[in-house]
Amino acid sequence: MALAALCTCAVAEEDTAEDWFNRGQELMMNGSLEEALEAYDRAIDLDPDNAEAWVGRGYALKNLAFFNKEPARYNESLKSFERAIELNRTHSSAWSGKSNVLSIMGRYVEAIEAYDASLEIDSQQAWVLVGKANALWKVGRYNESTETYDEAVEAAYGNTEKAFVWFERAHLFAEVGDNNETMKALERATELAPENKNISF
Numbered sequence: 061m062a063l064a065a066l067c068t069c070a071v072a073e074e075d076t077a078e079d080w081f082n083r084g085q086e087l088m089m090n091g092s093l094e095e096a097l098e099a100y101d102r103a104i105d106l107d108p109d110n111a112e113a114w115v116g117r118g119y120a121l122k123n124l125a126f127f128n129k130e131p132a133r134y135n136e137s138l139k140s141f142e143r144a145i146e147l148n149r150t151h152s153s154a155w156s157g158k159s160n161v162l163s164i165m166g167r168y169v170e171a172i173e174a175y176d177a178s179l180e181i182d183s184q185q186a187w188v189l190v191g192k193a194n195a196l197w198k199v200g201r202y203n204e205s206t207e208t209y210d211e212a213v214e215a216a217y218g219n220t221e222k223a224f225v226w227f228e229r230a231h232l233f234a235e236v237g238d239n240n241e242t243m244k245a246l247e248r249a250t251e252l253a254p255e256n257k258n259i260s261f
Contacts, residue, residue, distance in 0.1 A: 077107035084116050093127070096120045111151055114144035118157045122164075137161050152181040156188045159195075168195040186216040190228050197232050205232070223253035 084099035097120040103113035118140035125133035138161045144154035159174035175192035179185060189212035196205035209229050216222040230245035 075106075077103040077110050077113065080106065081110065081113045081116060084113070084120070088116065088120060088123075093120050093124045097124065109147055111144045111147040111154065114140050114147065115151065115154050115157060118144065118154070118161070122157065122161055126164075134161050134165055138165075150181055152178045152185065152188075155181065156185065156191070159188070160191055163191060163195050163198075168198045171195045172199070184215045186212050186221060186225060189215055190225055194228070194232065219252040220256060223249040223256060226252065 080099050080103035084096045084103065087093075087096035087099055097117060100113050100117040100120060103110055104117065107113070118137045121133045121137035121140060125131060125137060138158060141154050141158035141161065144151055145158065148154065155174050155178035159171045159178060162168070162171035162174060172192060172195045175188055175195065178188050179192070182188075189208055193205045193208035193212060196202075196208060209225065212225045213222050216225050226245050226249035230242050230249065233239075233241040233245060
């Protein structure tokens with residue numbers, strides 16, 4: 061969909077940066093990633109210092125890079141998150157977005173630093189803790205990774221989310237061929253959410 065088509069969808073709205081940002085959020089929720097990116101870009105054109113729009117742009121680009129298998133877009137996503145951080149260094153979603161992209165790119169040491177920055181703002185982000193634990197594991201800091209996974213379980217809300225944290229943990233053990241710990245983690249996940257059929261290898 062071209063940018064002109066987005067205008068048709070927002071006929072009754074004012075042409076403000078906030079309107080375009082909100083439109084981008086709606087499109088992201090609908091999975092319309094290219095259109096969401098265009099909406100965020102329009103918001104940024106109108107308000108270049110809009111940190112929220114830069115964060116939205118970063119996530120849209122990250123998802124497009126993943127779903128369309130366009131790794132070059134990860135670089136553009138990273139730049140968007142970094143611009144958001146320049147504008148607002150206390151934006152935890154900007155830091156967590158940056159850390160996630162850095163992990164995808166295999167830049168784990170930098171990712172850990174970004175995860176820490178996000179957690180300094182809000183220490184109870186379960187999935188940021190999971191991301192940090194995974195990055196720590198990748199660089200061989202296994203004890204710290206295990207401790208961080210314990211923190212993630214504590215921060216997770218409800219048994220289903222806790223189960224998915226254990227499920228992620230099982231994947232790490234499986235990667236290194238530790239079948240015993242893999243099964244323990246899977247058993248714990250199943251105990252917490254026995255009806256959830258998504259928790260299986």
